[in-house]
Amino acid sequence: MARAWPVPGIAAETPVDVAAPRILAVRLDEVAHHRERALLRTDPEDLHDLRVATRRLRAALRLLGGPLAQAEPGVKALGDALGWVRDIDVQVAWLERVRAVADRDERPGIAWLLDERRALLPPLEAAARAAADRYHQHLEPPLRIYLREGGYPEPLGGSRVRRAVARRLRRVGRRAVALLTTDDVAGVHALRIAGKKARYDLELVESALGAPATDALARLKQLQELTGEVHDRDVHLALLPEWIARAPRPEQPGAVRLLRDALAERRHSAALLDGELVLWRTREEAAALAHAIAAG
Numbered sequence: 001m002a003r004a005w006p007v008p009g010i011a012a013e014t015p016v017d018v019a020a021p022r023i024l025a026v027r028l029d030e031v032a033h034h035r036e037r038a039l040l041r042t043d044p045e046d047l048h049d050l051r052v053a054t055r056r057l058r059a060a061l062r063l064l065g066g067p068l069a070q071a072e073p074g075v076k077a078l079g080d081a082l083g084w085v086r087d088i089d090v091q092v093a094w095l096e097r098v099r100a101v102a103d104r105d106e107r108p109g110i111a112w113l114l115d116e117r118r119a120l121l122p123p124l125e126a127a128a129r130a131a132a133d134r135y136h137q138h139l140e141p142p143l144r145i146y147l148r149e150g151g152y153p154e155p156l157g158g159s160r161v162r163r164a165v166a167r168r169l170r171r172v173g174r175r176a177v178a179l180l181t182t183d184d185v186a187g188v189h190a191l192r193i194a195g196k197k198a199r200y201d202l203e204l205v206e207s208a209l210g211a212p213a214t215d216a217l218a219r220l221k222q223l224q225e226l227t228g229e230v231h232d233r234d235v236h237l238a239l240l241p242e243w244i245a246r247a248p249r250p251e252q253p254g255a256v257r258l259l260r261d262a263l264a265e266r267r268h269s270a271a272l273l274d275g276e277l278v279l280w281r282t283r284e285e286a287a288a289l290a291h292a293i294a295a296g
Contacts, residue, residue, distance in 0.1 A: 002049040004056055004203045005030045012157025012208045019156045020064045023204060027057040028143060035136070038082070039129055044089040047128075051086055054079040059200035063164055068146065074139045081131035085124045087235060091117050094236055095258075102257055109254020113243055156208040157296065165205065166290040168198035169216060172223070173286025176277055182270040185234045192227035195220050212292035219285060226273040233266035 007026045010019045031053045037043075038050035054075050061072040092114065099110040154160060175191040182188060199220045206213040240262060244255040279285060 001052050002034070007207065010156060010208055012155060012210065014156045014208065016064060016154055016156050016158075016161065019208070020060075020068075023060050023064065024057075024068065024143070027053070027060045028140060031057055031135075032140070035132055039132060041125060044086075044093070047082055047089065048086055051079055051082040054082065055196065056200050056203065059197065059204055063161065063201050063204055068143065071139060071143055074135065078131045078135045081124075081128045085121065085128050088117055088120055088124060090232055090235065091239060092121075094232075098258060098261055102254065106254040106257040109247060109251030110258060112247070112251050112254070113239075113258070116243075156205060157210075159294075161205060162209065162294050162296060165198070165201050165209070165213070166294040168194070168201050169286050169290035169293065172198050172220070173280065173284070173290070176223075176280045176286065179277065182230060182273050182277075188227055188230050188234065188273070192224065192231050195224045195227060199224055209293060209296075212289070212296075216289040216293065219289060223276055223280065226269065226276050229269040230266065230273050233262060233269050236262045237266060 005026050007019075007023050009022055031050065034046065034050035034053045037046040041047070058072050058075050058079070061069050061075065095110055095114040095117065099107055099114065102110055172191070172194045175187070175194045179187040179191055199217060202209075202213045202217045202220070206217060236258075240255070240259050244252075244259065247255045
């Protein structure tokens with residue numbers, strides 16, 4: 001994942017209505033930079049970087065507030081369209097990796113599913129390009145025109161922003177406590193999303209909030225990576241049952257190989273996440289990080 005572009009000229013004492021246009025201008029430029037490369041489709045990671053850039057822009061619109069927050073659903077629509085392509089990219093990369101090390105009798109089945117997944121890409125890519133065009137033509141121009149209408153006349157490191165970020169962290173803590181077992185696919189996904197939103201908010205104001213935000217980001221990065229790995233394995237496993245049920249007999253060895261690998265990788269990723277969750281629960285990590293942010 002590409003690093004967030006830094007925003008120069010902001011500090012804890014910078015008023016939000018001064019910081020907002022600077023932050024949003026950088027986030028808009030970040031999306032524009034990644035858009036051209038992503039739509040060329042020469043490297044799947046370019047599309048992932050664009051999707052992350054849209055999430056960072058959404059975080060800015062939500063956290064800074066004002067009338068520009070109304071644009072957040074439009075940016076989400078672009079991110080969702082990119083997400084459908086990204087899901088297939090991840091599946092294709094996984095199938096290619098397994099096929100490369102599979103036995104000869106397993107390869108036909110894996111290749112069959114790989115061709116099926118690749119066939120899904122053209123309409124999804126077309127939908128993503130259309131969403132990018134709508135964003136570029138209809139949403140980005142008014143955002144740039146009305147940049148200065150966002151924000152509030154209080155310090156960026158003030159109580160309103162700090163409380164908003166602290167709420168994000170507490171939500172991560174609640175999700176971690178609620179996740180009684182990593183077999184809960186929906187629970188892992190909810191924790192992953194909560195961690196992402198908290199991370200993007202913190203990236204936005206790290207330079208203003210200082211060490212507490214930097215500490216929280218470091219802790220969230222590990223949690224987000226582990227929940228992301230478990231989520232990817234869950235996506236793989238969700239793909240397999242229907243395919244196995246309808247796969248012709250020659251493809252069955254490949255189907256069994258994929259299921260065996262997916263289950264083993266899922267168990268490994270879940271064990272690592274379990275270890276991380278123990279730390280978050282026993283140390284009340286989220287509450288401590290949220291308190292440090294809110295206290296300033």
